Amino acid sequence: MLNQYNLKMPTNVFAGPEAMHNLNVILKDSAAKIAIFTGGHIYKLGLLDEVIRIIENNGIEYDIISDIPAEPSYIQAQEVIDQFKVLNADLIIGVGGGSVMDIAKLASVLSTDDYTVKDLLDDPLLAKKQVPSLMIPTTAGTGSEATPNSIVGVPEKDLKVGIVNSELIADHVILDSSMIKNLPKPIAAATGIDALAHAIECFTSKKANPISDTFALEALDLILNNIIEACTDPNALEAKHNMLLGSFYAGVAITSSGTTAVHPLSYPLGGKYHIAHGVSNAILLTPVMKFNEPVIKVLLAKAYDRVVKEPNNELSVEEKSKYIIDLLEDIVKTLEIPTSLKTFNVPEEDLDGLVEAAMQVQRLLVNNMREVTPEDARKMYLEIM
Known part of the structure; x- marks a missing residue:
């Protein structure tokens, strides 16, 4: 911090x-x-x-x-x-x-x-x-x-x-x-996951600090507890308002902290294949969080304590951390966002180019709590191939 x-x-x-x-x-x-x-x-x-x-x-x-x-x-x-x-x-x-x-x-x-x-x-x-x-x-x-x-x-x-x-x-x-009342579900879902990525990345960033944590945790709370309703019910204006606030707060967190490995790994997917930014973040969110978990599990447990409305106080730090990662994965699946690059016909032979492009984004990779080597990036891309 x-x-x-x-x-x-x-x-x-x-x-x-x-x-x-x-x-x-x-x-x-x-x-x-x-x-x-x-x-x-x-x-x-x-x-x-x-x-x-x-x-x-x-x-x-x-x-x-x-x-x-x-x-x-x-x-x-x-x-x-x-x-x-x-x-x-x-x-x-x-x-x-x-x-x-x-x-x-x-x-x-x-x-x-x-x-x-x-x-x-x-x-x-x-x-x-x-x-x-x-x-x-x-x-x-x-x-x-x-x-x-x-x-x-x-x-x-x-x-x-x-x-x-x-x-x-x-x-x-x-x-x-x-x-945003009549925003189509696919767009609402993809952009909502983008905001979610901003919040959890900023909270687990090397540049996290008391100011960014204040906004990132509030954003996580608002987004995780409203995203499904906001994306699936056009009349859920309170949930949609909470998503707007959550997205804004996550943006404020970026100004004080910064995103981590999800975003630099997603940038080549948008740059080369024109995959929507929120979708590429959604595809990479769980793999990156699982990669980072050994060094961020205490932070994810803290997020659990903040966002889960009926928490199980008997859970260990490891169990709380796993709960949050599983929740992220479940939200992406519930919102029917693609989780594989096969959907976008990304060939495995492009893997070297993806890794090379992602490793250029050191501005964000340096924020990641766990160092991402080219081999680490390759393994995460292979998970979603």
């Missing part, structure tokens, strides 16, 4: 039923022209309707960029940002999942021509906030609304890479469960 630690997070966070109404408060303080970043499906589902209604009621000009691709490469990200630059907007609103919010956050530091997305891959510290941003997540989720991270694909490396700089942190966040 770190002896020195810090916390950076969005300046304003509005949450709860009808939290969207707080957009009026934000707009009173700013904005002659707004750029809305979103995905085409969000626009078609009508999730922008309330946002647009409030903006128009405030008499503010706006433009919509609705062609943001899922899992974008840095080249695609730059193309979207080039569209944004000519708009001369003074407020950015990102309405969508992780890809939308990551690109919106990049736009907030890229209204300049002084550097590009490619330049930020080489030196993230070049980024300086130029346009304030508001994030409204439509999944629960990636936690991008809370983090200083933007993830983009690097096709020439068959890898996804995180651009990390506190300047990327959103200025405002709105968490409104109405925005």
Whole structure:
């Protein structure tokens, strides 16, 4: 655990039923022209309707960029940002999942021509906030609304890479469960597992500290006890709200701690095979936790004590640890998320490339409590082949 630690997070966070109404408060303080970043499906589902209604009621000009691709490469990200630059907007609103919010956050530091997305891959510290941003997540989720991270694909490396700089942190966040009410189960499940991975990885990270533990444990509690209902019952708005909070808290934990081996092993699966980020995390979550268990069992037992509502106080540390890992595995299976790379036609002959790509992500691998060698990575990939 770190002896020195810090916390950076969005300046304003509005949450709860009808939290969207707080957009009026934000707009009173700013904005002659707004750029809305979103995905085409969000626009078609009508999730922008309330946002647009409030903006128009405030008499503010706006433009919509609705062609943001899922899992974008840095080249695609730059193309979207080039569209944004000519708009001369003074407020950015990102309405969508992780890809939308990551690109919106990049736009907030890229209204300049002084550097590009490619330049930020080489030196993230070049980024300086130029346009304030508001994030409204439509999944629960990636936690991008809370983090200083933007993830983009690097096709020439068959890898996804995180651009990390506190300047990327959103200025405002709105968490409104109405925005995820009709989220299809596969998307709700995959993004929910992503948030779950964030929480448990940050809690078991070498960089864990009292601040990150506070948010990570609360996130674990909220997610583990709500994810099934939130993903399977469209009307379970309380469970969905708890998932939004859990996702946000897990994102805050990332800013103070950091994810571990699940994420670096998953990045090549997204970069090369375009497997959804949450799905690739779900596939790797149990193998990585089992690999780490010898050195994190005390932490997993502590998680058991926090999240299990009717605990068996006679269980040993080992039994509590096993319970949590089994629970993670059961949730993935219950939500019908694939657990094998066979589903995605990933050939075993690609194993060397996967290992090589994953081992490049030392930024996160160094957080893992147990050292991950190339041979360890190979064994974990083989488990899911």
